Amino acid sequence: MEYVVEMLNIRKEFPGVVANDDITLRLRRGEIHALLGENGAGKSTLMSILFGMYQADRGTIKIRGQETRILNPNSATKLGIGMVHQHFKLVGNFTVTENIILGSELRKGLVIDVKTAGKRIEELSLQYGLNVDPYAKIDDISVGMQQRVEILKMLYRDAEVLIFDEPTAVLTPQEIKDLGQIMKNLIGEGKSIILITHKLTEIKAMANRCTVIRRGKSIDTVDVSTTSEQTMADMMVGRHVTFKVDKEVSVPGDVVLKLDSLSIKNNKNFWAVNEFSLEVREGEIVGIAGVEGNGQTELIEGITGLRKIESGTFWFEGQDITNTTIRSRVEQGIAHVPEDRHKRGLVLDYTLADNMVLEVYHRAPFSRNGLLNKGAIRDHANHIIQSFDVRSGQGAASVARSLSGGNQQKAVIGRELERDPALLIAVQPTRGLDVGSIEYIHKRLIEHRDKGKAVLLVSLELEELMNLSDRIAVVNNGELIGIVRPADVGEQEIGLMMAGVKRGQTT
Numbered sequence: 001m002e003y004v005v006e007m008l009n010i011r012k013e014f015p016g017v018v019a020n021d022d023i024t025l026r027l028r029r030g031e032i033h034a035l036l037g038e039n040g041a042g043k044s045t046l047m048s049i050l051f052g053m054y055q056a057d058r059g060t061i062k063i064r065g066q067e068t069r070i071l072n073p074n075s076a077t078k079l080g081i082g083m084v085h086q087h088f089k090l091v092g093n094f095t096v097t098e099n100i101i102l103g104s105e106l107r108k109g110l111v112i113d114v115k116t117a118g119k120r121i122e123e124l125s126l127q128y129g130l131n132v133d134p135y136a137k138i139d140d141i142s143v144g145m146q147q148r149v150e151i152l153k154m155l156y157r158d159a160e161v162l163i164f165d166e167p168t169a170v171l172t173p174q175e176i177k178d179l180g181q182i183m184k185n186l187i188g189e190g191k192s193i194i195l196i197t198h199k200l201t202e203i204k205a206m207a208n209r210c211t212v213i214r215r216g217k218s219i220d221t222v223d224v225s226t227t228s229e230q231t232m233a234d235m236m237v238g239r240h241v242t243f244k245v246d247k248e249v250s251v252p253g254d255v256v257l258k259l260d261s262l263s264i265k266n267n268k269n270f271w272a273v274n275e276f277s278l279e280v281r282e283g284e285i286v287g288i289a290g291v292e293g294n295g296q297t298e299l300i301e302g303i304t305g306l307r308k309i310e311s312g313t314f315w316f317e318g319q320d321i322t323n324t325t326i327r328s329r330v331e332q333g334i335a336h337v338p339e340d341r342h343k344r345g346l347v348l349d350y351t352l353a354d355n356m357v358l359e360v361y362h363r364a365p366f367s368r369n370g371l372l373n374k375g376a377i378r379d380h381a382n383h384i385i386q387s388f389d390v391r392s393g394q395g396a397a398s399v400a401r402s403l404s405g406g407n408q409q410k411a412v413i414g415r416e417l418e419r420d421p422a423l424l425i426a427v428q429p430t431r432g433l434d435v436g437s438i439e440y441i442h443k444r445l446i447e448h449r450d451k452g453k454a455v456l457l458v459s460l461e462l463e464e465l466m467n468l469s470d471r472i473a474v475v476n477n478g479e480l481i482g483i484v485r486p487a488d489v490g491e492q493e494i495g496l497m498m499a500g501v502k503r504g505q506t507t
């Protein structure tokens with residue numbers, strides 16, 4: 001059996017944590033190999049070593065049978081290894097072609113011939129079924145297309161081994177299907193793929209084999225076709241995981257949030273939200289379902305105070321707060337788990353302790369007579385770290401940036417829930433989380449509801465919305481299409497409504 005990549009007995013330590021402890025992964029030529037592990041299990045670290053961003057403390061890497069040292073991403077590229085990161089590295093006002101040739105080898109004395117490059121990109125795009133316009137501007141194309149540009153970037157540099165780091169986290173269901181096909185085209189042409197994902201259904205649909213790691217150690221490599229999702233989940237977490245959410249029927253109380261005919265504009269000054277009305281009561285979870293980009297982002301920004309509400313009224317616990325500041329909304333008991341945890345959730349260069357008091361540091365017990373009480377701040381962070389199982393090298397003293405993506409997310413959710421808000425707005429709360437953490441977060445959201453609080457849940461995962469919500473508001477093109485109860489409808493019907501087909505309203 002020919003292996004294109006062999007990572008043997010890899011060890012990598014960071015201050016306070018062994019991120020990779022004797023991990024072995026072997027990638028066959030022409031296979032899609034999933035890398036599965038809990039948040040913080042060490043997947044990104046292992047791939048960063050393969051891509052030359054980190055050096056292993058111990059262990060061997062062989063590329064096409066040859067023992068090699070990969071000193072930096074450039075040498076990884078020369079060895080035919082490419083990576084699509086979770087956060088794309090593209091320049092918005094450059095074209096696709098310009099982005100692809102940017103940073104690729106510039107030979108001295110040679111002006112890069114953009115036209116020739118464009119042609120080559122067009123050919124590659126055709127060969128792999130990517131359908132990318134080489135002359136489009138990055139700002140004008142969808143996130144799914146931008147990801148394909150990242151794929152083209154690798155192909156343009158003749159990559160043979162392609163690493164995808166949670167590629168579907170940013171995609172719509174249709175784009176996920178398309179990506180599956182693209183991956184098949186890639187292996188059909190002899191490429192080999194390492195796929196990092198938490199989604200077991202995707203592993204089932206896309207991958208040939210799967211290596212499971214837990215807390216930095218290899219557990220096993222299995223054939224995907226003969227291993228069930230449940231088995232893989234249990235191997236990964238080290239205990240039995242349940243996928244179903246247990247909850248009682250809700251007992252809604254008074255109205256907490258009332259949106260009355262809200263209209264909000266997007267960045268391009270077009271109407272993103274149109275006369276949108278909705279109520280969320282104490283003791284209920286209301287989900288918002290819709291295809292990404294149908295006004296959900298602007299709606300939530302309007303509610304949290306990040307974006308101006310052009311017309312309509314926003315009532316919170318009976319008070320008109322349409323024009324109040326972000327700060328006063330926070331003070332009144334509105335909490336927000338944002339869509340983009342890097343931009344809005346955390347200050348990446350602050351410690352975890354400081355991040356856990358971003359909204360409340362000026363209050364007792366964290367602050368007294370204008371002085372910060374470091375002990376209280378640390379205790380608060382430790383409490384969140386413990387309850388939400390936030391894993392990091394140095395606990396409360398860890399810099400937020402050093403946490404794995406999923407652990408950053410758990411920290412943000414923990415911070416917001418611990419404030420015990422009257423209204424929790426959770427946008428994609430479980431994006432990037434492993435099944436064990438999803439199970440826990442779902443439980444906490446239901447608990448919050450059962451304490452009589454209101455939850456507004458925005459998610460692109462229909463299954464999550466169906467499992468958690470008491471009512472689901474479906475949006476299309478900034479308009480409310482209808483409100484349904486999950487018990488009364490199937491996913492298919494909600495799918496139709498997401499496409500704009502109206503249905504009778506239930507209240």
Ligand SMILES: Nc1ncnc2c1ncn2[C@@H]1O[C@H](COP(=O)(O)OP(=O)(O)OP(=O)(O)O)[C@@H](O)[C@H]1O
Nearest residue numbers: 014019039040041042043044045402403404405406
């Ligand atoms: N640069 C760093 N400095 C300190 N600690 C780090 C650094 N990078 C990673 N770690 C730690 O190493 C461990 C493994 O992290 P890694 O990002 O590899 O996990 P992961 O499996 O990719 O997680 P996720 O699914 O949440 O993205 C974590 O405990 C993390 O906090």
